[in-house]
Amino acid sequence: xxxxxxxxxxxxxxxxxAIDIDVPRIIGRTQSFTTIxxxxxxxxxxxxxxxxxxxxxxxxxxxxxxxxxAGGLKMIAIGLVPQLTMEAAKRAALSAGAKLLKTYSFExxxxxxxxxxxxxxxILLLTGxxxxxxxxxxxHNAHKLCELNMRCPIIYAGNKTIANDIETILKxxxxxxTIADNVMPTLNQLNIDSARACIRKVFLDHIVVAKGLTxxxxxxxxxxxxxxxxVLLAAELLSKGYLSEPGVGELIxxxxxxxxxxxxxxxxxxxxxxxxxxxGLQEPFVKRTVEGDLGARYSLQALVDGVGxxxxxxxxxxxxxxxxxxxxxxxxxPESFMEEPGLLKTLDDVAAEIAVxxxxxxxxxxxxxxxxxxxxxxxxxxxxxxxxxxxxxTGGPLIHHSNIRSAxxxxxxxxxxxxxxKPNHARFYLDHQYILAAMGLLSLKYPSAALKxxxxxxxxx
Amino acid sequence: xxxxTIVLGVIGADVHAVGNKILHYAYSQAxxxxxxxxxxxxxEEFIQAAIEADAKTMIVSxxxxxxxxxxxxxxDKCIEAGLEKIKLYVGGNLVVGKTPFEEVQKKFxxxxxxxxxxxxxxxALSILxxxxxxxx
Ligand code: B12
Numbered sequence: 001x002x003x004x005x006x007x008x009x010x011x012x013x014x015x016x017x018a019i020d021i022d023v024p025r026i027i028g029r030t031q032s033f034t035t036i037x038x039x040x041x042x043x044x045x046x047x048x049x050x051x052x053x054x055x056x057x058x059x060x061x062x063x064x065x066x067x068x069x070a071g072g073l074k075m076i077a078i079g080l081v082p083q084l085t086m087e088a089a090k091r092a093a094l095s096a097g098a099k100l101l102k103t104y105s106f107e108x109x110x111x112x113x114x115x116x117x118x119x120x121x122x123i124l125l126l127t128g129x130x131x132x133x134x135x136x137x138x139x140h141n142a143h144k145l146c147e148l149n150m151r152c153p154i155i156y157a158g159n160k161t162i163a164n165d166i167e168t169i170l171k172x173x174x175x176x177x178t179i180a181d182n183v184m185p186t187l188n189q190l191n192i193d194s195a196r197a198c199i200r201k202v203f204l205d206h207i208v209v210a211k212g213l214t215x216x217x218x219x220x221x222x223x224x225x226x227x228x229x230x231v232l233l234a235a236e237l238l239s240k241g242y243l244s245e246p247g248v249g250e251l252i253x254x255x256x257x258x259x260x261x262x263x264x265x266x267x268x269x270x271x272x273x274x275x276x277x278x279x280g281l282q283e284p285f286v287k288r289t290v291e292g293d294l295g296a297r298y299s300l301q302a303l304v305d306g307v308g309x310x311x312x313x314x315x316x317x318x319x320x321x322x323x324x325x326x327x328x329x330x331x332x333x334p335e336s337f338m339e340e341p342g343l344l345k346t347l348d349d350v351a352a353e354i355a356v357x358x359x360x361x362x363x364x365x366x367x368x369x370x371x372x373x374x375x376x377x378x379x380x381x382x383x384x385x386x387x388x389x390x391x392x393x394t395g396g397p398l399i400h401h402s403n404i405r406s407a408x409x410x411x412x413x414x415x416x417x418x419x420x421x422k423p424n425h426a427r428f429y430l431d432h433q434y435i436l437a438a439m440g441l442l443s444l445k446y447p448s449a450a451l452k453x454x455x456x457x458x459x460x461x
Numbered sequence: 462x463x464x465x466t467i468v469l470g471v472i473g474a475d476v477h478a479v480g481n482k483i484l485h486y487a488y489s490q491a492x493x494x495x496x497x498x499x500x501x502x503x504x505e506e507f508i509q510a511a512i513e514a515d516a517k518t519m520i521v522s523x524x525x526x527x528x529x530x531x532x533x534x535x536x537d538k539c540i541e542a543g544l545e546k547i548k549l550y551v552g553g554n555l556v557v558g559k560t561p562f563e564e565v566q567k568k569f570x571x572x573x574x575x576x577x578x579x580x581x582x583x584x585a586l587s588i589l590x591x592x593x594x595x596x597x
Contacts, residue, residue, distance in 0.1 A: 081509045132466065133514040187496050218581050237586060277476075277501050370474035370501075372525070377474055379501060 003027070004446075005060035006438035007044065008227055009034055009067040012258070013167035014043040017050055018060075021301065024449035026457065028054040029433060036069045038208040043162065064441040068227040072099035073203055077119040078182075079105050082129035082136055085158065085353035087281050088183035089127040092157065092192035094287065095287045097229030098123070098198035107137055108144040112238040117149055122207050123199060124152060126166070129159030131185045139208045142166050146173035155203045157183045178202065184208060190282040198224065231394075232441030234263055236286050237439070238454045239266035242447040248455070251390035252363075253425065253436065254356050256397045261355045263363040264288050269383025276367065276378040289363045294355040296348065296397035301327055307354055323347065328389045352397035358409035360385075360422055384421040388411060391423060392458060394431035404430050405461045430461045465595050468507055470498035470589040473531030477524035480553065484520065487584035493591070500504075504535050508542045517595055518548040520587070521574075526557035529568065536573025547596050550587055552578030 002022045008015045010032025015031040048112050052058045059110035075098040079086025086105040093100050101119045104112055116124075124145065128138040138158050145154070146169065156166050157180040170177035176199075181194035208223045222232075231253065241247030250267035269283050293302040304327060305310050313320045391411045393404060401407045408428040413420065435457055443450040466588050467488060478500050485497045495516045498506055507519050510590045519539075523531055532551060539547055551574050555565050569577040576590055 079513050083505075084513050086507055099534075128513075129515065130496070130513050132464075134512060135515065184513070187498070187514060279501070279503075279506070372474050375502070377476065 002008050003055075003057055003060060004062045004064070004442065006441045007065040007439045008225070008230070008441075009036075009040065009044075009065065009069040011068055011070075011072070012228065014040075014047050014069075015434065015438075016047045017435060018045070018051055018055055018057065019438075019442060019449070019453070021446055024446070024453055024454065026433065026435065026453060027057075029229075030054065031433070034069050040069065040185045048125060055288050060443075064444065065223045066205060066225050066227045066230040066437055066441055067208075067223045072228075073097060073199075073226040073310045074099050074101050074120070074197070074418060075120045075125060076101050076116060076119065076123075077103045077125045078108065078141055079103070080134055080158075081105060084187070084281060085127045085129065085184050088190055088192065089125050089157070089195075091287070092127075092183050092195040093125055093199065094228075094290060095192055095232065096196045096203075097198065097226035097232065097288075100290065102183065103394070113144060113147055115144075116427075122152060125155040125195065125199070125409050126436065127158040127183050127195075128157050129162075130187055131160045131182055133159050133161075135159060135162050136263070138162060138166065139169075140413065142169050145176070146170070151175055151295055153178065153206055153391060155180055155195060155198045155202065157181060157198070160185070176206075181355055184281070188281050190284060192284065195415065200229070224441060227437050228262060230261070230437040232286060232288055233443055234436045234440035234450065234454065235264045235266050237443045237447055237451055238458075242451050245448055245451050247451070248390050250385075250388045251392060251413065252360065252385060252426070253392045253431075254359060254392060254408070255436075256355045256359075256393070256395040258396070259292070259299055261291045261294040261359040263291075263359045265363060265383060265385060267383060267388050268394065269365065269386055271378075271380050272384055272387065273378070275376065276384075278443055279379045280381050283365075285419040287363070288384065289359070290444050291355075291359045291362060294359050296351045296355060296449075297330060300351055301456075303351055303354060303358075306358065312347070312350060315350050316343060318343060330450060343373050348397060349401055349403065349407065350403055353407045353410045355397070356393070356407055360391075360411040361420055366449070367392060367421065369419070380421070382421070386421050386424045388423045388426050390429060391430040392431060392436075393461075394434065394436050398430065399432055399434060404428075408461065428461050429458050431458050433457050464494055465518065465591075466494040466496060466514050466566060467518040467520055467591075468496045468510045468516045469520045469522075470499065470502035470507060471500040471522045471524065472502055472504070472507070473523060473525075473527055474501055475525045475527070475531070475552075476525055477522075479537050480522060484522065484584050487588065488520070491588045492552070492590075493566060494575075504531075504538055507535070508538055508544065511539075511544055511547060512542060516547065518550060518591060521551045521553055521573060522553040523548065523551065524553040528553065528555035532569065532574070533572060548557075548576075548591075549574045550576045550578070550590070552582050552587070556579045 030050040035043035077089035
């Protein structure tokens with residue numbers, strides 16, 4: 001037996017997963033409340049004590065960890081045109097597993113500077129201009145950022161022509177600045193690998209320290225990445241496979257949480273028909289989007305407001321007043337997932353289903369129709385996910401859902417909205433043991449074991 | 462010579478791609494930095510590209526006869542977007558049928574285009590104009 005421990009310091013729970021890499025096999029999984037305010041080790045130790053009861057193992061020679069505790073990796077992304085460099089910067093931040101607090105475009109003004117000060121990001125990402133393109137706005141924004149009354153690591157990933165000048169300005173003004181490749185070097189070309197690598201490095205070098213997570217460093221090898229980043233790694237591995245072990249092909253992972261819903265797609269997404277022309281910024285093969293108004297707890301109010309409280313009331317067959325009271329109760333107890341059947345449980349289930357439907361609709365691309373004398377021509381914006389074969393659900397509200405298949409089916413294409421490019425004939429799966437983040441961590445050293453375990457553990461529903 | 466950046470594209474729902482490739486080649490050969498948006502380009506996409514690329518000129522083609530509809534309002538949007546100084550050139554088969562070119566030209570000049578070219582114009586003509594307009 002060769003035991004390995006994977007730790008996920010979440011905002012609410014610290015989850016530990018034990019794997020015997022020799023078989024490979026998951027030998028245990030426990031969790032305890034995250035104790036970020038005192039010593040994060042207290043919560044970890046509690047989870048480990050439970051794990052010892054389960055497995056009889058107390059000594060874990062290899063410990064891998066990811067974290068979204070203390071608000072996750074909080075970033076602000078700045079670009080020039082909203083649909084172009086700002087969108088590219090946003091994708092770079094999300095693909096690095098960040099929690100995007102806010103994005104800005106064009107010239108920053110005083111109000112926005114004050115707003116950034118109150119948002120207190122961990123990292124700033126400054127972009128704008130294709131290579132050889134706009135300089136004026138980027139210089140303005142670099143100077144403007146120097147007026148902030150705070151400093152944090154800043155990454156510049158804009159027009160390369162002025163990269164040196166921007167670096168000089170920032171460093172002179174006491175910024176800890178890193179220069180990365182332009183996120184959009186030529187028009188509509190997405191180039192986020194370098195920026196993502198820089199974000200990752202800054203996370204390792206600074207953020208773990210800044211978040212008071214250093215105490216854990218003595219007992220684990222390192223906090224290797226933000227949790228969403230681990231899920232992305234797992235998604236990519238499960239889709240593509242490793243060496244002779246094939247992957248499952250194109251997939252979508254929907255992670256419904258208390259505050260947000262994350263959607264990860266691993267899919268080409270290019271147009272499938274000859275009369276469809278792609279428009280806009282290039283789409284990444286591995287894409288992550290986050291919906292801040294679609295959580296099943298902290299953002300439940302926004303979610304219900306989005307579809308209308310009357311609609312929710314009629315779906316669960318009660319009055320609007322009752323729904324409002326239930327919203328209050330649920331928001332007050334974010335950590336409890338309803339197991340008992342009843343109205344609260346129904347509301348919980350409905351919320352999760354709405355989160356799946358809305359988040360996948362926003363993540364997927366869409367078509368616009370142009371009628372010409374020569375026939376119908378379509379323009380596609382975003383990824384075509386109609387051919388995706390696997391939709392995988394994860395996160396508490398889905399894992400505890402009373403009708404998971406129907407919840408995940410909400411990700412399917414809707415005949416009433418044929419221009420939305422959601423999956424047409426996918427099969428549905430559930431990460432019922434909550435292992436995706438752990439498998440992402442494991443895949444750093446043991447990709448084939450992680451792949452096998454995912455294929456075994458994630459069940460069709 | 463100049464390293465001016467130009468944004469090039471075929472506007473509207475127009476898919477005629479061949480002329481666009483020739484223009485791209487011609488302007489690149491003449492030393493311009495060409496950001497080619499290809500076919501089926503909206504006014505918004507022209508403008509967004511010009512901002513990011515800091516372009517001095519937009520070269521708009523329309524081959525399928527709906528040029529007037531597709532081009533209307535482009536100048537106003539440019540002004541709104543802070544591109545009041547950008548040069549707007551347009552060419553191709555701008556209208557359906559055999560309207561005298563002088564009429565077509567007048568219409569497009571009134572719409573705020575700086576230069577308007579008749580069907581089948583040689584790109585070389587416009588390159589000379591570019592050099593004049595951009596002061597090289
Ligand atoms: C091939 C072709 C098609 C192909 C296009 C394939 C493709 N993806 O490229 C297909 C079959 C798809 C097609 C469809 C249509 N076409 Co068609 N097509 C042609 C054809 C035969 C050749 C076009 C071409 O490639 N020419 C060669 C290139 C090099 O020339 P060019 O495009 O004119 O570009 C040059 C100049 O115009 C100039 N130029 C262009 N823009 C600019 C801008 C500036 C600033 C400057 C200086 C110069 C400049 O420089 C370019 C390079 O030298 C022409 C007829 C013809 N012989 O021109 C009709 C033609 C353009 N089509 C026409 C029409 C009506 C259509 C359709 C609407 C319906 C139809 N009849 O099929 C659809 C529209 C589809 C759509 N939504 O766009 C008409 C347009 C009529 C008008 N405007 O008055 C034409 C003129 C045929 C005709 N006489 O009726 N077409």
